[in-house]
Amino acid sequence: GAGVSQSPSNKVTEKGKDVELRCDPISGHTALYWYRQSLGQGLEFLIYFQGNSAPDKSGLPSDRFSAERTGGSVSTLTIQRTQQEDSAVYLCASSLALGGETQYFGPGTRLLVL
């Protein structure tokens, strides 16, 4: 596609439920990133994919968070047993891995956990 797309754009869920957030990177971009932007905070790095593998999972805040990427394209970020502190905007970005110093961001998914 022309840009990075994310779905849903907004998600309201109840505490304790699981949510899945989806990211469609720019076609041909092999690197994909997930970030979290909480109210009044900067961007917090969550996880990075190179192809289908995630060499660095250190940013995931807890074991309730997981992510996968299939076919080197679409990625899903799953949050299990959501908590109110998970409420944030979840941003996805992609870049060309080779010389791909520029990350292109999607519009984000706004998650509200009640």
Add this chain to the structure above:
Amino acid sequence: GEDVEQSLFLSVREGDSSVINCTYTDSSSTYLYWYKQEPGAGLQLLTYIFSNMDMKQDQRLTVLLNKKDKHLSLRIADTQTGDSAIYFCAESLSGGYQKVTFGIGTKLQVIP
């Protein structure tokens, strides 16, 4: 570890120049970026500079890098109301892994 710091807020009058400042801690940073986030939108890359440069100009935008002081600035000439947004400074290290560390963002308010 990496750390990027910015002031939280800047207010300027329309037509004036805006200067948004940023400091970073990791001297091995290779790329330094400025992103713009308009209300309710995702981040948009404005410009970036390699660490071996000290200035980059792109239309109304001028980026200055003082590598010795680890200081990066973004100057917006003839600031317009459409420039009102949050501006994020970011850095990434050399190497194939492009983890990017962002500052908290500076909210620019342009007064008509």
